[in-house]
Amino acid sequence: MTTALAVGIFLVVYVLIATERVPRVVAVLGGVAGVFAVGIVGAQESFYSEETGIDWNVIFLLLGMMLVVAGLRRTGLFEFMAIWSAKRTRGRPYPLLVLLTTLTAVASAMLDNVTTVLLVAPVTLLVCSRLKLNPIPFLIAEVLASNIGGASTLVGDPPNIIIGSRADLSFVDFLVNLGPIILIAMVAFLLLSRWVFRDAFTYDADAAHSVMQLDEREAIADPKLLVRGLVVLVFVLIGFVLQRTLGIDPSIVALLGGGAMMLAVPGPTEEYMKHVEWETLVFFMGLFVLVGALVQVGAIDTLATALTDAVDGDPVAATFGILFGSAALSAIVDNIPYVATMSPVVEQLAANDPSLNPGNVLWWSLALGADLGGNATAIGASANVVVIGIAKRYGYPISFWQFTRYGLLVTVVTVVMCVPYLWLRYLA
Amino acid sequence: MIAEQLAQPVGLTKTTDSVLDVARRMVNEGLPAVAVVADDGQPLAVLPVWQVVGLAVPTYIKDDPSLARVVDEASADRLIEGLATLTVQGVLDDAEPDLLGTVPYNATLLQVASRMSELRVSFLVVAGPDGKALGTITAQAVLGASMSQA
Numbered sequence: 001m002t003t004a005l006a007v008g009i010f011l012v013v014y015v016l017i018a019t020e021r022v023p024r025v026v027a028v029l030g031g032v033a034g035v036f037a038v039g040i041v042g043a044q045e046s047f048y049s050e051e052t053g054i055d056w057n058v059i060f061l062l063l064g065m066m067l068v069v070a071g072l073r074r075t076g077l078f079e080f081m082a083i084w085s086a087k088r089t090r091g092r093p094y095p096l097l098v099l100l101t102t103l104t105a106v107a108s109a110m111l112d113n114v115t116t117v118l119l120v121a122p123v124t125l126l127v128c129s130r131l132k133l134n135p136i137p138f139l140i141a142e143v144l145a146s147n148i149g150g151a152s153t154l155v156g157d158p159p160n161i162i163i164g165s166r167a168d169l170s171f172v173d174f175l176v177n178l179g180p181i182i183l184i185a186m187v188a189f190l191l192l193s194r195w196v197f198r199d200a201f202t203y204d205a206d207a208a209h210s211v212m213q214l215d216e217r218e219a220i221a222d223p224k225l226l227v228r229g230l231v232v233l234v235f236v237l238i239g240f241v242l243q244r245t246l247g248i249d250p251s252i253v254a255l256l257g258g259g260a261m262m263l264a265v266p267g268p269t270e271e272y273m274k275h276v277e278w279e280t281l282v283f284f285m286g287l288f289v290l291v292g293a294l295v296q297v298g299a300i301d302t303l304a305t306a307l308t309d310a311v312d313g314d315p316v317a318a319t320f321g322i323l324f325g326s327a328a329l330s331a332i333v334d335n336i337p338y339v340a341t342m343s344p345v346v347e348q349l350a351a352n353d354p355s356l357n358p359g360n361v362l363w364w365s366l367a368l369g370a371d372l373g374g375n376a377t378a379i380g381a382s383a384n385v386v387v388i389g390i391a392k393r394y395g396y397p398i399s400f401w402q403f404t405r406y407g408l409l410v411t412v413v414t415v416v417m418c419v420p421y422l423w424l425r426y427l428a
Numbered sequence: 429m430i431a432e433q434l435a436q437p438v439g440l441t442k443t444t445d446s447v448l449d450v451a452r453r454m455v456n457e458g459l460p461a462v463a464v465v466a467d468d469g470q471p472l473a474v475l476p477v478w479q480v481v482g483l484a485v486p487t488y489i490k491d492d493p494s495l496a497r498v499v500d501e502a503s504a505d506r507l508i509e510g511l512a513t514l515t516v517q518g519v520l521d522d523a524e525p526d527l528l529g530t531v532p533y534n535a536t537l538l539q540v541a542s543r544m545s546e547l548r549v550s551f552l553v554v555a556g557p558d559g560k561a562l563g564t565i566t567a568q569a570v571l572g573a574s575m576s577q578a
Contacts, residue, residue, distance in 0.1 A: 076494050083498055118491075125488035126495050210503065218497035394487050 002040055003297040009034040010290055010341075018333045020379075025279050028286030035293040045296055052292035054285045057165040057251040062112075062281060064254025065155055068236055069115045070275035071261030075226040078107065079219035082123035087216065091131050091208025093201035097141055098190055100124060104142045105149025105186055109156045110237070113146040113383035114277075120146075121390045130214070132207045136396050137200035140403060141193055143387040144375050144410050148189055151371035152182035154240065154250060158284075158382075159339035159370045164250065166343040167363045171240035171250060177364050181421040185372070185414040192413060196406055228264035232257060287340040295344055304348030311356065316427055318356045319365045320419065322346065326369025327415045331376030331408075339370045361426035368418045376411040378403040429573055431540050432533040435554035435563030440465050443472065447514040451480050460566055461551035464516055469560035471553040473520055474529045483519060484510040530555045533562055537577075541570050 013031035017024045035041055045052045072078070085099035100120065108116045120142050128135035150156035154164045154171040164174065220226050236257035243250055262272055294300050311318040322342075329338050346366055350357035357363075374381030378388055378400045384407070391398045439462040441450050450462055454477050461476040482490070484507045489495050496504075530553045531543050543552060550567035 079492065079494055079498065122488035122492035122495055125486070126499075129486070129488075213500040213503065214498045215500065216498060219494050221494065221497075390491075 002038075003299055005038050006035060006040050006293045006297045007299055009038075010294055013290060014333065014337065017337055023279075024334070025283045025286065028283055028290065032286045032289045035290065040293045041289065041296050046289045046292055049292070052295045054288040054292075055162070055165050057249055058161050058288075059281055059284055060251040061155065061161055061165075061254045062158070062284065063276060064251065064256070064258040065112060066115075066276045067258030067272055068233065068254065068261050069111050070272045071265040071267075072111075072229050072233065073115075073119060073275070074221070074265050074267055074271070075229040076219040076221050077226055077229065078119040079123055080216045082120060083127070083214050083216035083219060086123075086127045086211055087214065091205075091211045092203060093131065093133055094194055096127065096131070097138055097193060097197065097201075100127075100138060101141045101145035101190065101193070102186070105145040108146040108149035109153045110233070112155070113143075113150045113157060113381065114386050116146050116150075117143050117383045117387050118390070121387060121394075125394055126214075127211060130207060130210045132204050133202065134200055134396070135394070136391060136398055136402075137197040139387050139391050139396075140398065140406050141197060143381075143383050144407060145186065145189065146383050147371060147375045147381050148182060148185055148410075148414060151368060152179045155254070157335075157367075157371050157374075158280075159335050160367055161250075162336070162339050162343055163363055163367050166347055167360065169360065169363060170244050172244070173360070174367075177360070178367060181368070181418055184421070185417055188413060188417060189410055192410065196409065225265050229261065232260045232264050235260070284336070284340075287337055291340050291344060294341075300344045301348055304345050304352060307345065307349055308352040308356075313353060313355060315356045315358060315361065316423070318349065319361050319422055319427060322362055323365040323369040323415065323418060323422065326366055327373030327376070327411060330370045330373030331380045331411065334379070335370040335374045335381055339366065342366055342370075359426045361422060364426070365418070365422060368422075369415065372411055372414045372418070375407045375414070376404065377407060380407070429537050429577065430533065431531050431535040431552075431554045431565060432556075432562060434537075434540070434565045434569050434573055435533070436565070436569070437563045439463055439551070439564045440561060441475070441516055442467070443515070443517040443520065445516050446511075447480060447483055447516060447519060448508070448511045450475065450516060451484075451508070451511055454480060459551075461549070461564075463551075463553040463561055463564050464520060465561045471530050471555055471559075471561040474549065474551060474553060475516065475519065476549060476551060479519075480511070483514060484508055486510060529553065530561075531565070533557060537570060537574055540565060541574075544570065 009031050013027050016022055016027035041052060047053055081103055082100060085103055086096055089095035089099055104116055104120050121139060124138050124142065125135050128138055152175065154160055154174045160174060236253060239253035240250060243253055311321065346362050350362055378384050388398050388403060439459045441462045441464055443464060453459060461474050463471055464473045464475055465471050529543065529547045529549045531540050533554055533556050540552060544550065544567055552565050554562045554565055556562045
């Protein structure tokens with residue numbers, strides 16, 4: 001009875017999130033109220049347990065990185081780099097798309113995807129308006145690149161943060177295992193973009209001249225602040241790389257970085273707090289409580305056992321089942337709740353039969369499937385939704401199918417490219 | 429003194445007017461705002477001059493004000509081009525509904541001043557007994573009237 005109740009509440013919440021009938025944070029908190037009310041979990045299980053409770057490492061890693069980003073955006077660094085890149089292309093559309101999407105992908109590896117696209121979208125509109133180009137292909141390409149680039153590191157995409165914490169995988173683990181395939185996928189994406197967005201690449205010499213009149217140095221409000229912000233960012237990255245050697249958790253690195261950024265790039269506290277996505281943090285906490293309830297009643301264990309039986313000791317079936325299953329499901333539902341649910345399942349699957357998980361391949365397939373699958377549709381990842389909203393406000397509405405037409409193609413290509421990579425590196 | 433006595437029949441505009449024309453009137457007549465009225469004369473909204481200036485700023489620069497600095501002077505001077513395609517109705521579609529500042533025709537000077545203070549505006553529409561806009565009152569008119577009574 002308790003199991004049925006926990007699963008029922010979870011499914012209702014999932015449907016509400018997927019259909020967006022109520023704000024996702026309301027759906028999750030409603031579910032949390034449900035599992036508390038019927039006594040499936042209590043404060044002990046939800047707040048203090050490592051097995052069933054809120055993963056505070058994830059929450060504080062997100063919080064710390066949000067503060068780091070809030071400081072960085074005050075420096076004008078991103079605007080400087082975007083305009084500098086645009087001027088290097090001398091207004092030629094395809095090179096411009098290549099540089100802007102590459103910049104977005106690299107930034108997304110260090111910052112969260114939503115923040116990155118929020119930073120790059122206004123600059124893109126400015127440059128495109130100068131070049132008399134339709135900004136829609138550029139915005140779509142940037143968000144796709146953001147989701148691809150974000151997959152390469154621990155902090156690049158929220159699903160990776162959840163996976164890293166659950167599987168105890170470090171920043172370097174992600175970079176070494178996912179970096180190479182993401183680099184290859186990014187190159188393929190850029191080549192594909194030349195063909196997919198070919199209609200957008202019209203060159204106007206006069207318009208190109210006007211881009212050269214932009215002064216990127218003016219984007220930097222205070223060079224001293226920029227230097228300080230960069231120093232903090234470098235230390236945060238060094239902290240992530242040396243996290244194992246130093247024996248500190250990524251969340252502590254991020255929190256130290258967030259605090260240091262507030263000191264190094266001083267500004268009104270409200271300004272920093274404004275850039276912390278409190279709603280996202282509450283959403284994560286609620287998700288962890290709901291998934292914890294499923295762990296508590298044994299539903300996750302049952303699902304993992306069923307999957308273990310289904311793959312019958314075959315790591316190839318397990319790996320590619322998770323890869324393609326995650327890509328398909330992440331295209332339909334937000335990949336954050338999906339990975340929050342699947343992480344304990346994969347953990348149990350690997351524990352039931354360690355031979356299924358050579359080199360943590362199950363975790364890498366989950367990360368790649370969920371992160372790249374988020375590109376498939378307009379609602380697959382938070383960054384997609386954000387960019388579509390921005391484009392509409394700017395007077396360039398992007399329809400669901402317009403986005404999906406490009407996103408689905410890129411997802412299929414990039415996910416299929418993961419197959420030989422995972423097979424050759426971990427399974428052959 | 430009541431609002432009706434202070435109301436000036438200036439600064440009224442229709443939803444079909446272009447924002448560029450409204451901006452010209454504001455400049456030529458020195459208006460701090462205009463009142464938007466429907467075809468039947470009912471007041472719909474107040475469009476203050478700061479909002480018209482804001483309309484000339486591209487949305488992407490509102491999102492990232494630091495970009496305003498990177499635009500060269502010659503292009504920045506062409507700010508007004510941003511208003512060319514806008515109509516008053518288009519602005520109202522995106523505007524906050526509580527921007528409408530009206531006072532009834534029989535409101536006292538204190539009520540008018542209180543309403544301006546409450547809404548933090550320097551311009552109000554005076555609505556007649558039938559709800560139609562009679563005219564507009566500026567903050568300067570309120571202060572002037574108050575001084576003449578003192």
